[in-house]
Amino acid sequence: MLERQVLARAVLRAAGVEADEAENGAEAVRRVRERVGGGGAYDLILTDKQMPVMDGHEATRQIRAMGVTTPIVAVSSDSLPSDVQAFTAAGADDFTPKPLTKEKVGHILSKFGLA
Structure with missing residues (x-):
């Protein structure tokens, strides 16, 4: 596991977030498809440009x-x-530069009414 994934998981956990982690972008798409197919949805999706x-x-x-x-x-x-424009054009609602911190997670959750 990459060090940045361990750090991101720790920051999310410290912010009280239960995360479902995908190892790559294709797996993330598959998990979202399965969740939607089962009648569910995620509350929030975090993504990175550089995923395998x-x-x-x-x-x-x-x-x-x-x-x-x-x-x-x-x-x-x-x-x-x-870079921010490319994500917006792809359909992202917001952009946060790394590193991900507890404060940034709190801001994201608050912005989308999840805190």
Whole structure:
């Protein structure tokens, strides 16, 4: 497991968030599809540009193509205006630069009415 995944999990847990973690973008799309197919939904989706198999832009596009309206927040170290715009164009609702902190998680949860 990558160190950044361990850190992100610890930050989310400290903020009181129960996370369902996907190892790559394709798996994330599959999990969302399964959840929707079962009549459920996630409260929030966090994605990153640099994921194996399928990057965050494509995963976001595919999730939106399913009609999913769950808030999607991109969390990436690539935070130039063009990077933020690429996520917005793919369907992300917000962007937060790395590193992910407890304060940033709190802000995201509050912004989307989940805190």
